[in-house]
Amino acid sequence: MEHKKINLTLKIWRQHGPKTPGSFxxxxxxxxxxxxxxxxxxxxxxxxxxxxxxxxxxxxxCREGICGTCGLVINGQPHGPIPRIATCQLxxxxxxxxxTIYIEPFRAKAFPIIKDLMTDRxxxxxxxxxxGFISVNTGSxxxxxxxxxxxxxxxxxxxxxxxxxxxxxxAACKNASAMLFVSAKVSQFALLPQGxxxxxxxxxAMVKVMDEYGFGSCSNTYAxxxxxxxxxxxxxxxxxxxxxxxxxxx
Amino acid sequence: xxxxxxxxxxxxxxxxWTNHKFNMKLVNPANKRKYDVIVVGTGLAGASAAASxxxxxxxxxxxxxxxxxxxAHSISAxxxxxxxxxxxxxxxxxxxxxxxxxxxxxxxxREANVYRLAEVSNNIIDQCVAQGVPFAREYGGLLDNxxxxxxxxxxxxxxxxxxxxxxxxxxxxxxNRQVKTGKVKLYTRREMLDVVVVDGIAxxxxxxxxxxxxxxxxxxxxxxxxxxxxxxxxxxSTNAMNCNTTAIWRAHxxxxxxxxxxxxxxxxxCLPVHGENQSKLTLMSxxxxxxxxxxxxxxxxxMRKPNDIPEEERDYYLERKYPTYxxxxxxxxxxxxxxxxxxxxxxxxxxxxxxxDFKDAINRLGQHVIEERYGNLFEIYETIxxxxxxxxxMKIYPAPHYAMGGxxxxxxLQSTIPGLFVAGEANFSDHGxxxxxxxxxxxxxxxxxxxxxxxxxxxxxxxxxxxVKTDHPEFNKVQKEVEDMTTxxxxxxxxxxxxxxxxxxxxxxxxxxxxGRNEKGLKEAMVEIKALREEFWKDVNVVGNSKDVNQCxxxxxxxxxxxxxxxxxALDALTRNESCGGHFREEYQTPEGEALRNDExxxxxxxxxxxDVGKWxxxxxxxxxxxxxxxxxxxx
Numbered sequence: 016m017e018h019k020k021i022n023l024t025l026k027i028w029r030q031h032g033p034k035t036p037g038s039f040x041x042x043x044x045x046x047x048x049x050x051x052x053x054x055x056x057x058x059x060x061x062x063x064x065x066x067x068x069x070x071x072x073x074x075x076x077c078r079e080g081i082c083g084t085c086g087l088v089i090n091g092q093p094h095g096p097i098p099r100i101a102t103c104q105l106x107x108x109x110x111x112x113x114x115t116i117y118i119e120p121f122r123a124k125a126f127p128i129i130k131d132l133m134t135d136r137x138x139x140x141x142x143x144x145x146x147g148f149i150s151v152n153t154g155s156x157x158x159x160x161x162x163x164x165x166x167x168x169x170x171x172x173x174x175x176x177x178x179x180x181x182x183x184x185x186a187a188c189k190n191a192s193a194m195l196f197v198s199a200k201v202s203q204f205a206l207l208p209q210g211x212x213x214x215x216x217x218x219x220a221m222v223k224v225m226d227e228y229g230f231g232s233c234s235n236t237y238a239x240x241x242x243x244x245x246x247x248x249x250x251x252x253x254x255x256x257x258x259x260x261x262x263x264x265x
Numbered sequence: 266x267x268x269x270x271x272x273x274x275x276x277x278x279x280x281x282w283t284n285h286k287f288n289m290k291l292v293n294p295a296n297k298r299k300y301d302v303i304v305v306g307t308g309l310a311g312a313s314a315a316a317s318x319x320x321x322x323x324x325x326x327x328x329x330x331x332x333x334x335x336x337a338h339s340i341s342a343x344x345x346x347x348x349x350x351x352x353x354x355x356x357x358x359x360x361x362x363x364x365x366x367x368x369x370x371x372x373x374x375r376e377a378n379v380y381r382l383a384e385v386s387n388n389i390i391d392q393c394v395a396q397g398v399p400f401a402r403e404y405g406g407l408l409d410n411x412x413x414x415x416x417x418x419x420x421x422x423x424x425x426x427x428x429x430x431x432x433x434x435x436x437x438x439x440x441n442r443q444v445k446t447g448k449v450k451l452y453t454r455r456e457m458l459d460v461v462v463v464d465g466i467a468x469x470x471x472x473x474x475x476x477x478x479x480x481x482x483x484x485x486x487x488x489x490x491x492x493x494x495x496x497x498x499x500x501x502s503t504n505a506m507n508c509n510t511t512a513i514w515r516a517h518x519x520x521x522x523x524x525x526x527x528x529x530x531x532x533x534x535c536l537p538v539h540g541e542n543q544s545k546l547t548l549m550s551x552x553x554x555x556x557x558x559x560x561x562x563x564x565x566x567x568m569r570k571p572n573d574i575p576e577e578e579r580d581y582y583l584e585r586k587y588p589t590y591x592x593x594x595x596x597x598x599x600x601x602x603x604x605x606x607x608x609x610x611x612x613x614x615x616x617x618x619x620x621x622d623f624k625d626a627i628n629r630l631g632q633h634v635i636e637e638r639y640g641n642l643f644e645i646y647e648t649i650x651x652x653x654x655x656x657x658x659m660k661i662y663p664a665p666h667y668a669m670g671g672x673x674x675x676x677x678l679q680s681t682i683p684g685l686f687v688a689g690e691a692n693f694s695d696h697g698x699x700x701x702x703x704x705x706x707x708x709x710x711x712x713x714x715x716x717x718x719x720x721x722x723x724x725x726x727x728x729x730x731x732x733v734k735t736d737h738p739e740f741n742k743v744q745k746e747v748e749d750m751t752t753x754x755x756x757x758x759x760x761x762x763x764x765x766x767x768x769x770x771x772x773x774x775x776x777x778x779x780x781g782r783n784e785k786g787l788k789e790a791m792v793e794i795k796a797l798r799e800e801f802w803k804d805v806n807v808v809g810n811s812k813d814v815n816q817c818x819x820x821x822x823x824x825x826x827x828x829x830x831x832x833x834x835a836l837d838a839l840t841r842n843e844s845c846g847g848h849f850r851e852e853y854q855t856p857e858g859e860a861l862r863n864d865e866x867x868x869x870x871x872x873x874x875x876x877d878v879g880k881w882x883x884x885x886x887x888x889x890x891x892x893x894x895x896x897x898x899x900x901x
Binding site for chain 1: 313316317334336337338340350352390394395396397399401402404405406424425427430437438441444453476506507539543544547644648651718758760813814816
């Protein structure tokens, strides 16, 4: 069903490369309210390409809110105005005729801009590589049911594990802190029996790399939880602080 | 003519893999570090292979075009992963999982591979649990299961509606651990554009660095492609935006046979198309069919709201036609039944859609139970469509989803190019003509954790391949060819955009090489695709330059490959004069409209050998069934 199109003014951040200065460029569009936000950008790019102009560089992949590739700051909010969704799940029916929309990349010292709306979030992978795993080799494991886990514990671990690694928490935080992201992984493994043997070295190793990459500290504004597309709770940050403290006094 | 040797080990079906593991050559632990292995793709198959090979001591180079290995499209798999644990005491066994998979694939898969898949399925669950994958649990703390299409037992393990995400993160963390030890070197934002074959043996790859535009060369003793499926040939599919066929297609053009490209899965439960600028289709997990009932109005052109249609005027067509399996009928059958209802003028409110209704389940179990089981899926539905599925039924329709076809591999998962192995959706091996739900995750991880680590060792110890340096003339030649293609793409400067041509290809594929195929349509499709390909190379506009981030160039090169693959998909469908699984030829059906196989003439794998663009030679691998009896696939 095609609904009547709505007319919008977009101010999109264009920046040719990491070292060149960027600026907002204005685009006028008429878009179907059933269209997704990224489909609107596809349309703009298609028009630019028709005019032999360079399309706007932005990233997306699954467009189902699970891969964590997309991530735009829309009118100042990472992933836009609707809570609990990624940018790719935002639909234009949430905007109205005549709106002006500002579209920017995630901004953080640890996420340098590559081009236009694309950023380099690989620092998050470096943190994961430091300790975000359980050391088991392929094959050397017990039967799945040999490790009973209470339903509530499994469920709480799953709540934390739902993180999609998009970096919206960092973009939302005035300190560009990655605490929510890191604490989600730390919590998942701290809650589960499988994670116990490496519990304390894990949190220390991950926090160390997090600090090295220039992510800021947490000052408890909870902006991260508010903007997280998966609603990861700040309780995880509290848990990580406790884990870290325990690791230090051990 | 390629010689197809499936290298299926001798002996009884149940003993083949055990015997083969014993008979395969081993690499001395101290020598493993002398071998380099390239893994392309970091989804379930690629990440699990890279992790396992790193643990064994090989030097692994892992490549992904994503910014992070965790983004691979395996992450989007929702419903679950099968295993023959029989934790539910409902009669499951390795043999039953094997049989269901062979039958589900409409008897067009290789028996020995499928048996091995069922055999290692249990190890996968154990492995993932140990990695900290938070599978759903029962109150007693043990693992929970649910049912999926094509099975009468509950053997599907799941982590809410995000099973693929959790399994991928498990494999990703296992690989990260090897990145930390230095055994895996990770190359992100690299798109593989060719494989380098020296004296008939795979020796490395050529990739484009998607940030600098540099064409880079990498060599190794063996190359593994785990690059996923090719369903974006349809433009609109449930695949991610960047999923593409380029890696396997370029390998195909270098000599790797491509098997059964017409075996494509159209998934029955996806969100309907909203309009012209739609970029992709969203899957609603098949697990919803555990509790949702599928129906359309009994009346044609019924424009009433679904809740206004009284019970007696509803046609629960799957329950009516297939009473034994009902709403859990396999994907190919459910998809065709939806198309039939629409073609009959009974689509939901006139749209290309049918209803998936939870009213009865909510009344029976309470809304909280449905919320617990499918909450996130219901949220996704409401976000995209603006409708609340707790209040009125979902509208769903089939969409291109999974490629059963892929590069031909032998029992060792080696392609027809020695040294080139293929894992996961990129190979053709286990699903025959139709894949059952929750079996893709199983196959990806089986290949990566439990098959390739053994068979690669056998290749390295047995064939003793040497390492070729990247300054070898063949590497330079391939690099030049890739650069030339890039230059050519950028120099056309025509009038049509890449997406415009891709969408046109998608329409041809969906209309003529989609859910229902016939000789006339397939012949037309081949002519149209060829013409479109010529138009592409004359009139496309790939904007920008090669020494920069250039997403238009990335898309352009992928579409160039789809325009060749699409023709082969049609040719394969035209050559297979029977209906089986996802391949439904309208000329070959029973009076009730069911697929009509022709076992006498078509019990073989079609392995296509590339001769030139638009020219292939067909090689056949006969399929022999020693353990199962070929039967008409009935879900009635």
